[in-house]
Amino acid sequence: MRHIDTLPGPGWLTDLRRAAARIDARTALPRWDRTDVSGLDLSRFALPAGGTVELTLPPEARERGVVAGTIADLARDEPELVQQHLGRLVPAQAGKFEARNAAAHHGCLVYVPDGIALSGPVHIVYRLGTGAPAQFHPRTVLALGRMAEADVFQREDGGPPPGETDAGAATALVTSVVEAGIADGARLRFVELQNWSLGVRNFTARRCELGRDARVQWLLGELGGGLSRSATTSVLRGVGAEALSQVVFFPSGTQHMDLLATLEHHGARTNGLMLARGVLIGHSRAIYRGTSDIKHGAKDSNSQQKENTLHLSAGVRSDAIPALYIDENELQAGHAATTGKVDQEQLFYLESRGLTRREAERLIVHGFFAPLVERIPLPPAREELTALVDRKIDERSAV
Amino acid sequence: MAEATAQLDLGNEYKYGFHDDVEPFFKSRKGLDREIVAQISEMKGEPAWMRDFRLHALEVFRSKELPVDSAWGGPDLLGLDFDDIYYYVRPTDKKVTDWDEVPAAIKNTFDRLGIPEAEKKFLAGASGQYDSEVVYHHINQDLEKQGVVFLDTDTALQQHEEIFKEYFGTVVPPEDNKFAALNSAVWSGGSYIWVPAGVEVKIPLQAYFRINSQNMGQFERTLIICEPGSRVHYVEGCTAPIYTTDSLHSAVVEVIVKDGARCRYTTIQNWSSNVYNLVTKRAVAYENATMEWVDGNLGSKLTMKYPSVYMYGRGARADILSVAFAGKGQHQQAGGKAVHAAPDTTSTIVNKSISKDGGKTTYVGLVSIAEDCPRCKSNVKCDALIMDDKSESDTVPYIEVEEDDVTLEHEATVSKISEDQLFYMMSRGIPEQQATMMIVMGFIEPFAKSLPMEYAVELNRLIEMEIEGGLG
Numbered sequence: 080m081r082h083i084d085t086l087p088g089p090g091w092l093t094d095l096r097r098a099a100a101r102i103d104a105r106t107a108l109p110r111w112d113r114t115d116v117s118g119l120d121l122s123r124f125a126l127p128a129g130g131t132v133e134l135t136l137p138p139e140a141r142e143r144g145v146v147a148g149t150i151a152d153l154a155r156d157e158p159e160l161v162q163q164h165l166g167r168l169v170p171a172q173a174g175k176f177e178a179r180n181a182a183a184h185h186g187c188l189v190y191v192p193d194g195i196a197l198s199g200p201v202h203i204v205y206r207l208g209t210g211a212p213a214q215f216h217p218r219t220v221l222a223l224g225r226m227a228e229a230d231v232f233q234r235e236d237g238g239p240p241p242g243e244t245d246a247g248a249a250t251a252l253v254t255s256v257v258e259a260g261i262a263d264g265a266r267l268r269f270v271e272l273q274n275w276s277l278g279v280r281n282f283t284a285r286r287c288e289l290g291r292d293a294r295v296q297w298l299l300g301e302l303g304g305g306l307s308r309s310a311t312t313s314v315l316r317g318v319g320a321e322a323l324s325q326v327v328f329f330p331s332g333t334q335h336m337d338l339l340a341t342l343e344h345h346g347a348r349t350n351g352l353m354l355a356r357g358v359l360i361g362h363s364r365a366i367y368r369g370t371s372d373i374k375h376g377a378k379d380s381n382s383q384q385k386e387n388t389l390h391l392s393a394g395v396r397s398d399a400i401p402a403l404y405i406d407e408n409e410l411q412a413g414h415a416a417t418t419g420k421v422d423q424e425q426l427f428y429l430e431s432r433g434l435t436r437r438e439a440e441r442l443i444v445h446g447f448f449a450p451l452v453e454r455i456p457l458p459p460a461r462e463e464l465t466a467l468v469d470r471k472i473d474e475r476s477a478v
Numbered sequence: 479m480a481e482a483t484a485q486l487d488l489g490n491e492y493k494y495g496f497h498d499d500v501e502p503f504f505k506s507r508k509g510l511d512r513e514i515v516a517q518i519s520e521m522k523g524e525p526a527w528m529r530d531f532r533l534h535a536l537e538v539f540r541s542k543e544l545p546v547d548s549a550w551g552g553p554d555l556l557g558l559d560f561d562d563i564y565y566y567v568r569p570t571d572k573k574v575t576d577w578d579e580v581p582a583a584i585k586n587t588f589d590r591l592g593i594p595e596a597e598k599k600f601l602a603g604a605s606g607q608y609d610s611e612v613v614y615h616h617i618n619q620d621l622e623k624q625g626v627v628f629l630d631t632d633t634a635l636q637q638h639e640e641i642f643k644e645y646f647g648t649v650v651p652p653e654d655n656k657f658a659a660l661n662s663a664v665w666s667g668g669s670y671i672w673v674p675a676g677v678e679v680k681i682p683l684q685a686y687f688r689i690n691s692q693n694m695g696q697f698e699r700t701l702i703i704c705e706p707g708s709r710v711h712y713v714e715g716c717t718a719p720i721y722t723t724d725s726l727h728s729a730v731v732e733v734i735v736k737d738g739a740r741c742r743y744t745t746i747q748n749w750s751s752n753v754y755n756l757v758t759k760r761a762v763a764y765e766n767a768t769m770e771w772v773d774g775n776l777g778s779k780l781t782m783k784y785p786s787v788y789m790y791g792r793g794a795r796a797d798i799l800s801v802a803f804a805g806k807g808q809h810q811q812a813g814g815k816a817v818h819a820a821p822d823t824t825s826t827i828v829n830k831s832i833s834k835d836g837g838k839t840t841y842v843g844l845v846s847i848a849e850d851c852p853r854c855k856s857n858v859k860c861d862a863l864i865m866d867d868k869s870e871s872d873t874v875p876y877i878e879v880e881e882d883d884v885t886l887e888h889e890a891t892v893s894k895i896s897e898d899q900l901f902y903m904m905s906r907g908i909p910e911q912q913a914t915m916m917i918v919m920g921f922i923e924p925f926a927k928s929l930p931m932e933y934a935v936e937l938n939r940l941i942e943m944e945i946e947g948g949l950g
Contacts, residue, residue, distance in 0.1 A: 375867070388879070390879070390881070390882035390884075391882070392882065393849070393850075393881070393882050394849070395880070395882065396849075396878065396879065396880040397878075397879050398876065398877060398878045398879070399875075399876075399877040399888070400874065400875065400876050400877070401873075401875060401888065401890070402872065402873060402874040402875075403862075403871070403872060403873040403874075403890060403892055404870075404872045405862070405864060405870060405871045405872065405892050406870050407864075407867060408864035408865065408866055408867050408869065408894040409867065409894060410892065410894075411891075411892070411893065412890075412891070412892040413889070413890055413891040413892065414873075414888070414889070414890050415887070415888060415889045415890075416875075416877060416886070416887070416888040417885075417886060417887050417888070418877070418879045418884055418885075418886040419884065419885060419886070420882040420883045420884070
């Protein structure tokens with residue numbers, strides 16, 4: 080518990096962290112189907128937790144009443160704001176990793192007042208050094224007032240390489256939390272590129288709650304981590320709320336990715352769409368679980384999901400578990416999933432035009448991801464994602 | 479018992495919920511232990527290997543946990559009290575092959591289900607299972623000439639022990655799950671079919687199953703072996719009388735479809751609303767073989783049933799077509815599993831579910847494509863119809879792919895009966911109830927179409943009753 084006291088923030092935040100640490104101590108590791116973490120020895124990741132946090136606001140944001148900073152600083156300067164939003168959507172009680180994050184987080188909070196539309200994206204970067212063993216618990220807390228609008232571009236990268244003695248062994252633990260309260264009529268577009276090193280075991284929980292006619296877009300790129308589990312939940316509380324939850328994933332080598340997207344429809348006339356596109360190479364493994372959970376009273380709601388997977392190597396495995404839980408009869412819901420391999424005719428055509436096989440595959444992968452990449456509203460984020468995908472294809476070529 | 483039946487709050491009247499007073503010839507005491515299992519085996523005059531198999535299965539049953547899947551909030555099985563069940567009841571002391579010799583009370587039950595008429599009208603052997611033992615079993619002369627064996631499973635063990643022993647328990651071993659272990663320990667009755675190579679059985683083989691004694695679990699065991707190039711269609715229909723306490727039905731069905739053979743297994747199940755129906759149905763299909771499961775689930779308190787096909791030979795094919803209807807207080811958890819373990823294999827799963835009056839349907843399915851099985855194709859389609867705002871529907875398909883050269887598609891939709899459709903039909907002078915019925919029948923048409931005619935008629939009638947019950 081002593082490491083908690085070394086973390087930044089006023090006394091009341093330390094008390095909160097201590098309470099979470101007690102929950103962490105008495106909470107067992109989760110038992111997940113298909114992603115076995117029962118053997119994970121959390122005690123071998125060195126304390127105190129740490130990494131770097133960068134937060135950049137668009138110009139004139141503060142002048143317009145935006146309150147933003149590290150959670151520790153704001154806990155001192157704006158305690159009421161932090162108390163109101165920190166841990167509200169992802170509490171320490173949610174699970175082992177959520178408790179660990181609540182105890183030892185480093186992160187930022189951004190509050191956008193009613194009616195304010197930011198002029199550009201908020202940039203957040205969480206970076207972990209290459210030293211091992213390590214742990215890092217980034218947390219982003221977002222609060223959008225009524226009719227507010229914001230774009231957030233969050234990057235997560237760095238971390239140690241996989242352990243040398245035991246190939247693929249975890250040398251760093253990352254738990255990442257995003258909680259976003261989106262009030263009536265507000266709009267959030269959250270772009271994230273997750274590119275932790277292969278030495279990282281990453282456990283992410285993102286959750287937003289939407290008021291009346293509020294909108295969220297999750298636009299996620301999952302590329303890194305030796306083992307990465309990320310759960311993204313949108314709670315459509317208000318009437319007419321809308322959510323798009325999309326993820327592009329690209330595991331290679333021996334990476335294991337377990338991705339969950341959940342739409343919880345509470346309000347009437349809520350609208351949700353989950354999209355996932357994944358390419359698998361090497362001996363990687365991916366699990367995608369998309370869940371539409373339509374609660375009683377969510378009348379005339381619509382919840383859809385589509386998942387497409389492309390296998391580029393013979394040794395990969397992908398599982399799709401698209402679930403519908405329906406307590407309401409006045410609704411539309413559906414899902415569709417496909418898995419396939421690269422079309423040999425496409426390859427042949429491209430090769431006959433003088434492209435090498437690798438270049439041809441590259442074109443096909445980019446073409447496959449394009450429908451989702453095009454939805455990302457920030458050109459730099461699109462370019463960065465494209466570059467990361469390219470790098471993965473190059474790494475494969477090097478093998 | 480008649481008084482007890484009358485006290486039930488049934489919501490809607492269950493047509494087949496009558497009860498005949500049959501004196502069981504032998505009834506084991508309640509509960510389950512080595513002594514009872516050994517006694518069952520002894521009563522049946524079984525060979526020692528079967529007794530040992532049963533006793534081993536009992537150990538497996540005791541060592542296994544109840545299946546609980548927290549991931550999708552699996553149904554509650556804790557209401558089951560394994561010590562409060564009669565595991566073996568034998569209703570009469572001899573088997574009969576002539577209808578006239580069937581005891582009057584049993585005959586009465588079958589009469590009310592329409593069995594003798596069916597028997598007159600069509601078909602080969604209708605084997606009615608009354609409680610644990612088959613009491614009526616008739617084999618058509620033509621089948622005998624073709625060399626087809628169609629017996630109750632107990633008789634088959636006595637008469638065809640060699641082939642029986644070769645296949646029994648190979649598709650669903652006791653270790654598979656807790657209820658398969660339970661069935662393996664106390665199984666009784668069921669059908670045994672062996673079709674010689676190249677023989678095509680042109681008429682569907684049929685059996686009726688019923689649970690009769692109060693608190694009696696029914697553990698029938700069916701084994702079907704299709705030799706290379708053969709064809710057979712087996713049909714089972716289930717109805718059960720209503721009781722005041724929970725009954726358990728836990729069957730195991732094993733089907734072996736060898737090279738180029740084709741088997742279709744059709745079930746219409748209509749257990750009364752207090753029955754736990756937990757069934758393991760599995761087929762293995764070899765080169766170019768086709769296995770078709772056609773599965774209609776009405777009634778029962780809780781059904782958990784996922785007909786499976788393991789495709790072990792190149793070019794094998796699996797077709798799983800199921801319909802579930804859940805009314806008040808019912809949970810239908812039906813699905814299908816297709817395991818592609820050979821190249822060029824194809825599977826199709828179509829599931830249609832209807833929930834009404836607070837009923838719940840769950841589709842749980844699996845498509846698994848193993849490594850080094852190129853050119854596999856799978857198509858899964860799940861459609862749910864929710865009739866009112868008290869009812870629920872869950873869909874949880876699992877898709878696992880280890881092979882890159884596959885074509886896999888999955889689709890699911892959930893809808894309600896459209897006001898527009900109803901309005902249109904009512905404006906044409908069709909009463910609401912009839913219009914609803916027409917829409918529901920249209921929804922499950924692909925299923926109804928695949929049934930033999932007389933079963934399609936029965937299904938129609940059963941669904942009509944379900945809908946009337948709710949709208950009345």
